Amino acid sequence: MAATPTPTLVLLPEWGAGHLMSMIESCKRILLAGDRAFSITLLVMRPPTAEATSQVEAHVHREAASGLDIRFHRLPAVEPPADAAGVEEFIARYIQLHAPHVRDALAGMSCPVAALVLDMFASPMVDVARELGVPSYVFVSSTGAMLALMLHLPVLHEAVTVEFDEVEGEVHVPGLPPIPPEWMPCPVVDKKSPNYTWFVRLGDRFMDATGIIANTADELEPGPLAAIAEGRSVPGRPAPPVYPIGPVLSLGSNKDSTGPPHECISWLDAQPPASVVFLCFGSMGWFEAAQVVEITAALERCGHRFLWVLRGPPAAESGAGAPDGSEHPTDANLDELLPEGFLERTQGKGLVWPTWAPQKDILAHPAVGGFVTHGGWNSVLESLWHGLPMAPWPLYAEQHLNAFELVNDMGVAVPLKVDRKRDNFVEAAELERAVKSLMGAGEEGRKARVKAAEMRNVCREAVQEGGSSEAALIRLSQALHQGAVLPKM
Template sequence: MAAAPTPTLVLLPEWGAGHLMSMLESCKRVLLRGGRAFSITLLVMRPPTAQATSQVEEHVRREAASGLDIRFHRLPAVDPPADAAGVEDFIARYIQLHAPHVRDAVAGMPCPVAALVLDLFAAPMVDVARGLGVPSYVFMSSTGAMLALMLHLPVLHRVVTVGFDELDGEVHVPGLPPVPPECLPCPVVDKKSPNYTWFLRLGDSFMDATGIIANTADGLEPGPLAAVADGRAVPGRPAPPVYPVGPVLSHGSSASKKDSSSEPPHQCVAWLDAQPPASVVFLCFGSMGWFEPAQVVEITAALERCGHRFLWVLRGPPSSKSGAGAPDGSEHPTDANLEELLPEGFLRRTEGKGLVWPTWAPQKEILAHPAVGGFVTHGGWNSVLESLWHGIPMAPWPLYAEQHLNAFELVADMGVAVPLKVDRKRDNFVEAAELERAVRCLMGEEGRKAREKAAEMRDVCRKAVEKGGSSDAALQRLSEALHDGAVPPTI
């Protein structure tokens, strides 16, 4: 008798590395944890920009050579919406236009489908899965706090009758301390925005999924995860089971650039080798983080005055910054021209004590280095997880998306960061005196509690993914649920 075909997990990620690689790495753990009881089929949407397309193809080439049972199905191209009112509105609408092609791809699978795993922006496609009779899982690449907020947002929408930017008071998100309105994610501040409307819809769609896979751990975010599990996020309606399988550290584009053991260390790492332990503050702002010249001047003044050793990844403005930029908001910075961006004499005055690096840098290797004592970060969740994995305390400087909520959670709930006051009305501008204060706090005695808490969270992260840890147990429950639910699609 012929062996039964291996069920496949069908993945539909958003094209950004933080979404695509986080989902893929998490589902690869399911594949490996299940004793190769599954294969993975990645549905590849053509991104709306040439730069994003090139990066996706790089990921596809690397994973195709990994030796794992991962297949790739390219969906037909669709025309992007021309009238999107914002980044989130564009992404959600562009993904939703692929719904008929996703349905055809899943229906045409030559093997049983264990589940359709959807990016958070693709959550409305739970309807596609339901129509085909296959389970659906939403992959949450952000925090448990963001998950609790998205599930609770329809409740807040009814209770809070004004825009959150007009609210006099705090916002109550189950599982979190009271949240100041200025700490809410960018897409939900303005109730009149189409971005807000999409987030309402996305939160509702989460509730219709078979389950939610989250790149976090019980010990990292016990409050928000418990609030979802015990029904406080959506009173009167049980939420789907949540599987916290993290931290899953996305390789992203850095995996192809990382130096092999036979090559000399990256120049940033070599510079760190000559610095004392825990003496360097690392400043890096993600794949889309860059600053206008006026902000660069403030940063240089702060770094000179605080006197701490520093490694600063400084990027230049995107080449597309002549208009609206990329429609999905993915304007990537260019390599910085340090002579143009930095004040005259800064490099000379800080020589030996600081390094300004103008292009891509190996962030995980840098955070793992014993010379690094603190991290000034945009607060993207992948960067936060990398920092916590190595026990590095943070000063979060949120720039976009959900990062303001991340910063609030890191300071007020986890205690692994020191506060940094940003002016949202001035495009998240930070004065030199404020950055100087935050760096002194982060690297000095005032930051001791944050350092101790970050070291605790390092242990939490590592124990969670060990055999028998909370995330390993969640992965086992997820693998069993997927195995039990695998069915041939019903057309």
């Protein structure tokens, strides 16, 4: 008697590292959960820029060498939309152009398909899965708060007839504290923008999925997750089941075990415990010269030790102005960017690092006591995993909502006032105040440190045997196994 073929999880990730790696790592957990056997089939879209393509191929090469049952199916190239008005619209439309190729790939599967797992930007492809009789799951690489907002956004669209920044008072999303309009995510602040229109559509299509996989934990974001489960996000329309299986992190060290420590780690080794504030702003974070001057003034005046990853502006030939917003900073020219004498005046107390830095290893280092971050969710989870309080400095995407949640709901961060009308500019005095609060003896910083330490335990307990995320992972594995089916022809 022939053995039953192993069901496969078919993944359609967006190409950005924060989306791609989070989805792959999450589905690798499903592969290893319980006694349910699955394989992974990764549908690889060709990204719209050469730089992004190179990075995706590097990820594919690494996963191919992992030894896990992961297969790769490269989708035919499509022509990017030339008339997209914004980043989010471009990404959603570009992904949707792949729908016929995704359908063909699914229809050609010779083994049962447990599910089509879609990036949040690909949620309209629930229709492809439905046509072929295959379960569909939306993977949310951001917060439970952002998920709650996206599910509720079609309701808000009907209820709020003005721009969000014209709302008198706050914006109300079930499960979250009232949100001041200035902390709404970037893609939804302009209701006349196609980006906003797409986000309303994406959130609406979440409701048509078989389920939603979220990189968070019940205890980490109890308010928004409970609101979704109780049907408060879209009155009269139950949401699909949400499986909070996080925090999902690639926790392996960046360090080459055969080589010397990274220079940043060696420098931290010489610093006292919890004495260094770490400033790092993600793979796309960089600042103009005027903002750099404000940061240097704040760091000099606050008096705390610091490790600052400072990047230069994207090079025109390597993706500046990329339609999908994937402009990557260059290595910083410190002589050009930093005020004269700054490095000399802070020698021994601070290190400015002008290129990629091993963030995971830095956050794990005992010398680090606080994190000034752009507030991308992966960086936030890494910080919470190590119990580090934050001062969030949002720059783009959903990061303003993340910052609001970290300060006002989780309590793991001190506030940092950013001027959205000036491209999220922060004055030196404000950054100085925030760093002193984060690292000093004041009550605000003390409370954030206590809460961050609590969240460290929450994160670790959730993914351990018997934890809430491990239980959600087992429920998800069972649902996927029960739903596995050969696609209709």
